[in-house]
Amino acid sequence: MASPYPKVPKRSRPKNLNLLTIRLPIPALVSIMHRVSGAFLFLLLPGLLWLLAQSLASAESYDVALTVLHHPIVKLICLLVTWAYLHHACAGIRHLALDAHYGLRLNYARATSRAVLIISGLLTLRMGIWLW
Amino acid sequence: MVDRRKPAHGFSDWAWQRATAIFMVFYSLLLLVRFFIDAPTAGYEGWHGWFTPISFRVLTLLFLWALIYHAWLGVKEILMDYVHNTSIRAKLQRLFGLVLVGDAVWAAYTLLTLA
Numbered sequence: 001m002a003s004p005y006p007k008v009p010k011r012s013r014p015k016n017l018n019l020l021t022i023r024l025p026i027p028a029l030v031s032i033m034h035r036v037s038g039a040f041l042f043l044l045l046p047g048l049l050w051l052l053a054q055s056l057a058s059a060e061s062y063d064v065a066l067t068v069l070h071h072p073i074v075k076l077i078c079l080l081v082t083w084a085y086l087h088h089a090c091a092g093i094r095h096l097a098l099d100a101h102y103g104l105r106l107n108y109a110r111a112t113s114r115a116v117l118i119i120s121g122l123l124t125l126r127m128g129i130w131l132w
Numbered sequence: 133m134v135d136r137r138k139p140a141h142g143f144s145d146w147a148w149q150r151a152t153a154i155f156m157v158f159y160s161l162l163l164l165v166r167f168f169i170d171a172p173t174a175g176y177e178g179w180h181g182w183f184t185p186i187s188f189r190v191l192t193l194l195f196l197w198a199l200i201y202h203a204w205l206g207v208k209e210i211l212m213d214y215v216h217n218t219s220i221r222a223k224l225q226r227l228f229g230l231v232l233v234g235d236a237v238w239a240a241y242t243l244l245t246l247a
Contacts, residue, residue: 035206038206039206039210041203042203089160
Protein backbone atom coordinates (compact mmCIF):
# COMPACT_ATOMS: atom_id res chain seq x y z
CA MET A 1 0.00 0.00 0.00
CA ALA A 2 1.24 3.44 -0.82
CA SER A 3 2.25 5.60 2.08
CA PRO A 4 -0.37 8.23 2.90
CA TYR A 5 2.35 10.63 3.97
CA PRO A 6 4.04 13.06 1.60
CA LYS A 7 7.56 12.09 0.61
CA VAL A 8 10.23 13.91 2.56
CA PRO A 9 13.63 14.06 0.92
CA LYS A 10 16.30 12.32 3.00
CA ARG A 11 18.88 14.61 4.50
CA SER A 12 21.69 13.98 6.83
CA ARG A 13 20.85 15.84 9.97
CA PRO A 14 23.42 16.88 12.51
CA LYS A 15 23.40 14.69 15.59
CA ASN A 16 24.66 15.78 18.97
CA LEU A 17 24.75 12.98 21.48
CA ASN A 18 27.87 14.05 23.33
CA LEU A 19 26.74 14.03 26.95
CA LEU A 20 29.56 16.39 27.94
CA THR A 21 28.46 19.17 25.60
CA ILE A 22 24.69 18.84 25.96
CA ARG A 23 23.25 21.43 28.33
CA LEU A 24 20.32 19.72 30.00
CA PRO A 25 17.21 21.81 30.59
CA ILE A 26 16.39 21.72 34.30
CA PRO A 27 13.32 19.42 33.97
CA ALA A 28 15.52 16.95 32.07
CA LEU A 29 18.13 17.16 34.83
CA VAL A 30 15.50 16.36 37.48
CA SER A 31 14.23 13.51 35.29
CA ILE A 32 17.61 11.80 34.87
CA MET A 33 18.39 12.33 38.56
CA HIS A 34 15.08 10.64 39.39
CA ARG A 35 16.27 7.59 37.46
CA VAL A 36 19.80 7.63 38.89
CA SER A 37 18.56 8.01 42.47
CA GLY A 38 16.10 5.14 41.98
CA ALA A 39 18.79 2.84 40.61
CA PHE A 40 21.10 3.84 43.47
CA LEU A 41 18.45 3.03 46.09
CA PHE A 42 17.78 -0.34 44.43
CA LEU A 43 21.49 -1.20 44.59
CA LEU A 44 21.78 -0.19 48.25
CA LEU A 45 18.59 -1.92 49.39
CA PRO A 46 20.30 -5.17 50.52
CA GLY A 47 22.72 -3.13 52.65
CA LEU A 48 19.88 -1.20 54.27
CA LEU A 49 17.96 -4.41 54.96
CA TRP A 50 21.11 -5.86 56.50
CA LEU A 51 21.34 -2.86 58.85
CA LEU A 52 17.68 -3.24 59.84
CA ALA A 53 18.05 -6.98 60.46
CA GLN A 54 21.24 -6.53 62.49
CA SER A 55 19.78 -3.70 64.55
CA LEU A 56 16.81 -5.84 65.58
CA ALA A 57 18.27 -9.36 65.92
CA SER A 58 20.05 -9.05 69.29
CA ALA A 59 21.81 -6.58 71.58
CA GLU A 60 25.21 -7.72 70.20
CA SER A 61 24.23 -7.37 66.54
CA TYR A 62 22.66 -3.98 67.39
CA ASP A 63 26.09 -2.83 68.59
CA VAL A 64 27.65 -4.11 65.36
CA ALA A 65 25.11 -2.15 63.30
CA LEU A 66 25.79 0.96 65.38
CA THR A 67 29.56 0.64 64.94
CA VAL A 68 29.10 0.27 61.17
CA LEU A 69 26.82 3.33 61.09
CA HIS A 70 29.38 5.45 62.94
CA HIS A 71 32.03 4.88 60.27
CA PRO A 72 32.56 8.19 58.38
CA ILE A 73 32.20 6.58 54.93
CA VAL A 74 28.99 4.80 55.97
CA LYS A 75 27.68 8.13 57.30
CA LEU A 76 28.40 9.71 53.93
CA ILE A 77 26.59 6.85 52.17
CA CYS A 78 23.65 7.36 54.56
CA LEU A 79 23.53 11.00 53.57
CA LEU A 80 23.59 10.00 49.87
CA VAL A 81 20.76 7.52 50.51
CA THR A 82 18.80 10.28 52.24
CA TRP A 83 19.33 12.59 49.29
CA ALA A 84 18.37 9.86 46.80
CA TYR A 85 15.20 9.01 48.73
CA LEU A 86 14.16 12.64 49.12
CA HIS A 87 14.92 13.59 45.53
CA HIS A 88 13.14 10.50 44.22
CA ALA A 89 10.10 11.24 46.42
CA CYS A 90 9.91 14.95 45.52
CA ALA A 91 10.43 14.32 41.80
CA GLY A 92 7.88 11.50 42.05
CA ILE A 93 5.25 13.79 43.59
CA ARG A 94 5.96 16.24 40.78
CA HIS A 95 5.39 13.37 38.33
CA LEU A 96 2.01 12.61 39.90
CA ALA A 97 1.04 16.27 39.46
CA LEU A 98 2.12 16.12 35.81
CA ASP A 99 0.01 12.94 35.40
CA ALA A 100 -2.96 14.97 36.59
CA HIS A 101 -2.00 17.71 34.06
CA TYR A 102 -0.86 20.15 36.74
CA GLY A 103 2.21 22.20 35.95
CA LEU A 104 2.56 21.27 32.29
CA ARG A 105 3.35 24.81 31.12
CA LEU A 106 7.05 25.32 30.51
CA ASN A 107 7.55 28.01 33.13
CA TYR A 108 5.73 25.89 35.76
CA ALA A 109 7.66 22.78 34.74
CA ARG A 110 10.90 24.70 35.24
CA ALA A 111 9.79 26.21 38.56
CA THR A 112 8.66 22.87 40.02
CA SER A 113 11.91 21.23 38.86
CA ARG A 114 13.86 23.90 40.67
CA ALA A 115 11.61 23.40 43.73
CA VAL A 116 12.34 19.64 43.70
CA LEU A 117 16.09 20.32 43.69
CA ILE A 118 15.90 22.98 46.42
CA ILE A 119 13.51 21.14 48.76
CA SER A 120 15.31 17.79 48.59
CA GLY A 121 18.65 19.62 48.93
CA LEU A 122 17.57 21.53 52.02
CA LEU A 123 16.07 18.46 53.69
CA THR A 124 19.27 16.51 52.97
CA LEU A 125 21.27 19.36 54.50
CA ARG A 126 19.07 19.16 57.62
CA MET A 127 19.73 15.41 57.79
CA GLY A 128 23.46 16.04 57.39
CA ILE A 129 23.46 18.47 60.32
CA TRP A 130 21.63 15.86 62.41
CA LEU A 131 24.08 13.11 61.40
CA TRP A 132 27.24 15.07 62.27
CA MET B 133 10.63 -7.62 20.20
CA VAL B 134 7.15 -7.68 21.66
CA ASP B 135 5.76 -11.13 22.37
CA ARG B 136 2.13 -10.93 21.22
CA ARG B 137 1.16 -14.16 22.99
CA LYS B 138 1.76 -12.61 26.38
CA PRO B 139 -0.72 -10.05 27.67
CA ALA B 140 0.71 -6.54 27.82
CA HIS B 141 0.39 -5.00 31.25
CA GLY B 142 1.62 -1.49 30.63
CA PHE B 143 -1.38 0.10 32.30
CA SER B 144 -1.30 -2.05 35.44
CA ASP B 145 2.48 -1.44 35.73
CA TRP B 146 1.85 2.28 35.44
CA ALA B 147 -0.92 2.18 38.04
CA TRP B 148 1.01 -0.03 40.51
CA GLN B 149 4.07 2.18 40.23
CA ARG B 150 1.95 5.12 41.37
CA ALA B 151 -0.09 3.24 43.98
CA THR B 152 3.07 1.95 45.68
CA ALA B 153 4.62 5.44 45.46
CA ILE B 154 1.65 7.09 47.19
CA PHE B 155 1.68 4.44 49.92
CA MET B 156 5.41 5.03 50.49
CA VAL B 157 4.90 8.79 50.82
CA PHE B 158 2.19 8.24 53.47
CA TYR B 159 4.31 5.71 55.35
CA SER B 160 7.30 8.07 55.32
CA LEU B 161 5.23 10.91 56.77
CA LEU B 162 3.76 8.57 59.39
CA LEU B 163 7.24 7.39 60.33
CA LEU B 164 8.39 10.99 60.70
CA VAL B 165 5.39 11.87 62.87
CA ARG B 166 5.94 8.84 65.08
CA PHE B 167 9.61 9.73 65.37
CA PHE B 168 8.72 13.18 66.70
CA ILE B 169 5.94 12.25 69.12
CA ASP B 170 7.26 8.85 70.23
CA ALA B 171 11.02 8.71 69.57
CA PRO B 172 12.69 5.39 70.47
CA THR B 173 14.79 5.61 73.62
CA ALA B 174 18.53 5.11 73.15
CA GLY B 175 19.99 1.60 73.04
CA TYR B 176 18.85 -1.79 71.84
CA GLU B 177 15.93 -2.08 74.29
CA GLY B 178 14.35 1.15 73.09
CA TRP B 179 14.89 0.36 69.41
CA HIS B 180 13.57 -3.18 69.76
CA GLY B 181 10.61 -1.89 71.74
CA TRP B 182 9.82 0.54 68.93
CA PHE B 183 9.32 -2.45 66.62
CA THR B 184 7.29 -4.53 69.09
CA PRO B 185 3.75 -3.42 68.09
CA ILE B 186 2.60 -5.82 65.39
CA SER B 187 0.73 -2.99 63.62
CA PHE B 188 3.98 -1.08 63.10
CA ARG B 189 5.82 -4.18 61.90
CA VAL B 190 3.08 -5.08 59.42
CA LEU B 191 2.92 -1.50 58.14
CA THR B 192 6.72 -1.43 57.78
CA LEU B 193 6.67 -4.75 55.93
CA LEU B 194 3.96 -3.45 53.57
CA PHE B 195 6.15 -0.38 52.99
CA LEU B 196 9.18 -2.52 52.16
CA TRP B 197 7.14 -4.76 49.84
CA ALA B 198 5.70 -1.67 48.12
CA LEU B 199 9.25 -0.33 47.75
CA ILE B 200 10.49 -3.64 46.36
CA TYR B 201 7.67 -3.94 43.82
CA HIS B 202 8.17 -0.27 42.87
CA ALA B 203 11.88 -1.01 42.38
CA TRP B 204 11.05 -4.03 40.20
CA LEU B 205 8.93 -1.88 37.87
CA GLY B 206 11.70 0.72 37.72
CA VAL B 207 14.43 -1.83 37.09
CA LYS B 208 12.42 -3.31 34.20
CA GLU B 209 11.97 0.15 32.69
CA ILE B 210 15.65 1.01 32.95
CA LEU B 211 16.70 -2.33 31.42
CA MET B 212 14.19 -1.83 28.59
CA ASP B 213 15.76 1.55 27.80
CA TYR B 214 19.43 0.62 27.89
CA VAL B 215 19.80 -3.13 27.24
CA HIS B 216 18.57 -3.80 23.72
CA ASN B 217 19.75 -7.40 23.39
CA THR B 218 16.67 -9.41 24.36
CA SER B 219 18.45 -12.45 25.78
CA ILE B 220 20.86 -10.38 27.89
CA ARG B 221 17.96 -8.24 29.09
CA ALA B 222 15.96 -11.34 30.06
CA LYS B 223 18.94 -12.67 32.03
CA LEU B 224 19.47 -9.36 33.84
CA GLN B 225 15.75 -9.13 34.62
CA ARG B 226 15.84 -12.61 36.09
CA LEU B 227 18.91 -11.78 38.17
CA PHE B 228 17.53 -8.50 39.54
CA GLY B 229 14.13 -10.13 40.07
CA LEU B 230 15.73 -12.85 42.18
CA VAL B 231 17.60 -10.23 44.22
CA LEU B 232 14.32 -8.38 44.88
CA VAL B 233 12.44 -11.57 45.81
CA GLY B 234 15.30 -12.31 48.21
CA ASP B 235 14.97 -8.79 49.65
CA ALA B 236 11.20 -9.30 50.11
CA VAL B 237 11.63 -12.63 51.93
CA TRP B 238 14.42 -11.19 54.08
CA ALA B 239 12.29 -8.18 55.05
CA ALA B 240 9.41 -10.47 56.04
CA TYR B 241 11.72 -12.74 58.02
CA THR B 242 13.30 -9.80 59.86
CA LEU B 243 10.03 -8.12 60.80
CA LEU B 244 7.82 -11.13 61.50
CA THR B 245 10.21 -13.33 63.51
CA LEU B 246 11.10 -10.54 65.90
CA ALA B 247 11.18 -11.95 69.43
